[in-house]
Amino acid sequence: MSTELVLLAVLMLAVTYPSRALGILTPGLDRLPHAALDYLQLVGPAVLSAIAAVTVMVVVDAGGRSVFHIGIEWVAVLACLAITAWRRNLLLGLIAAVLITVVAREMGLVALPGI
Amino acid sequence: MRRHLREDLPALTTTATTSASVEPPPGPVLQEGRRRLVVESLGIAVAAAGFGFVYGLAARDAGFSPIEAMAMSTLAFAGAAQFAAVGYVVGGVAWPAILLLTFLLNARHLLYSAALRPWLRDVSLPKRAVMAHLLTDEAFALAIGHFRRLGRTDVTGYWIGAIGATFIPWNVATLAGVLVGGSIPDPTRFGIDIIFPAAMVGLAVGLITGRRELVAALAGAVIGVIVALASSPALGIVAGGLLGPAVGLLVPAAAAHETAPIGTPRSAERYAMPGVHVDDEPLVEDEPLVEDER
Numbered sequence: 036m037s038t039e040l041v042l043l044a045v046l047m048l049a050v051t052y053p054s055r056a057l058g059i060l061t062p063g064l065d066r067l068p069h070a071a072l073d074y075l076q077l078v079g080p081a082v083l084s085a086i087a088a089v090t091v092m093v094v095v096d097a098g099g100r101s102v103f104h105i106g107i108e109w110v111a112v113l114a115c116l117a118i119t120a121w122r123r124n125l126l127l128g129l130i131a132a133v134l135i136t137v138v139a140r141e142m143g144l145v146a147l148p149g150i
Numbered sequence: 151m152r153r154h155l156r157e158d159l160p161a162l163t164t165t166a167t168t169s170a171s172v173e174p175p176p177g178p179v180l181q182e183g184r185r186r187l188v189v190e191s192l193g194i195a196v197a198a199a200g201f202g203f204v205y206g207l208a209a210r211d212a213g214f215s216p217i218e219a220m221a222m223s224t225l226a227f228a229g230a231a232q233f234a235a236v237g238y239v240v241g242g243v244a245w246p247a248i249l250l251l252t253f254l255l256n257a258r259h260l261l262y263s264a265a266l267r268p269w270l271r272d273v274s275l276p277k278r279a280v281m282a283h284l285l286t287d288e289a290f291a292l293a294i295g296h297f298r299r300l301g302r303t304d305v306t307g308y309w310i311g312a313i314g315a316t317f318i319p320w321n322v323a324t325l326a327g328v329l330v331g332g333s334i335p336d337p338t339r340f341g342i343d344i345i346f347p348a349a350m351v352g353l354a355v356g357l358i359t360g361r362r363e364l365v366a367a368l369a370g371a372v373i374g375v376i377v378a379l380a381s382s383p384a385l386g387i388v389a390g391g392l393l394g395p396a397v398g399l400l401v402p403a404a405a406a407h408e409t410a411p412i413g414t415p416r417s418a419e420r421y422a423m424p425g426v427h428v429d430d431e432p433l434v435e436d437e438p439l440v441e442d443e444r
Binding site for chain 2: 036037038039040041043044045046047048049050051052053054055056057058059060062070072073074075076077078079080081082083084085086087088089090091092093095101102103108111112115116119120123125126128129132133134135136137140
């Protein structure tokens with residue numbers, strides 16, 4: 036059983052724990068500069084949307100090249116986005132995304148992804 | 151009107167004089183407060199379990215072993231960062247870049263930590279050290295709401311929210327997901343492959359609390375795809391995550407229409423899993439975190 040990524044988990048702890056502990060453990064800790072706080076507030080939406088977009092829109096072909104991909108995954112992810120924004124409920128969005136994908140694939144509207 | 155983010159937090163040195171104490175209030179008040187906390191925690195626990203299960207499935211699908219998936223959940227213990235790490239690993243992102251993005255993604259906890267400082271100042275250092283590791287969006291939202299309702303610190307209440315509602319459900323569900331995932335034949339037939347990108351989008355929606363976040367999200371996606379097509383998916387994700395916020399900052403603060411500044415209970419609720427509402431009391435828009443408890 037692979038344990039290589041355990042080290043990555045330890046390192047992730049090392050870069051996460053200070054953020055959680057500094058305020059609680061360090062008296063007199065001054066606050067971050069305004070610009071840094073503004074930037075940090077935007078990192079979450081940017082990185083998560085980048086991951087989602089790259090995952091559904093870019094595939095690596097047999098030759099190792101990145102190619103643009105259009106498929107039912109777009110519809111499923113957009114449906115999840117819309118439902119989550121509308122109902123503020125990620126679970127409903129995920130269920131809708133899965134249902135759309137499964138139904139489309141069962142109907143043969145799209146081929147199963149080769150990855 | 152958007153506030154300066156630093157105004158959301160009490161100055162640590164001055165709030166050392168607040169009435170926050172580890173001494174619990176009289177019995178009936180404490181019991182009622184904890185009863186409500188437990189009710190809120192149940193909703194969080196269910197959501198954490200569901201989401202942890204999906205993380206376990208995604209981790210297994212990405213090739214994580216059960217030990218590796220569990221190490222992430224117990225050590226990093228940060229839902230969005232863990233999901234992102236799965237994407238980074240699959241995309242072949244180098245570890246230093248993964249760590250940089252993990253740090254940036256979790257840096258908001260510094261604000262939660264600073265906001266809790268006045269409440270926990272009388273708690274022993276070892277306990278605070280453990281509390282810090284368990285500080286998540288959900289734990290912060292549960293704790294700060296509980297403390298404010300009591301008007302005092304309740305260490306047991308913190309453990310209820312941090313361990314009972316999040317740490318245990320998240321880790322048990324992760325283990326279940328990474329183990330059960332192997333018994334699901336052809337996951338793509340059941341649409342499991344779509345869960346990860348859909349969850350990423352859903353989490354991003356929960357973080358969008360103003361125009362700057364919206365612009366940053368759109369820019370991150372566009373930049374990510376363009377760079378991924380020009381180079382590799384790994385570089386695209388890193389570029390989108392680092393450059394998207396810079397584009398978002400081009401939106402003038404006056405036009406940002408921020409509705410939940412980071413470091414406030416409301417922002418914690420927004421950062422938490424969408425659909426989870428830990429406190430149905432309406433929060434005054436410009437309400438400070440702790441000063442009103444004096």
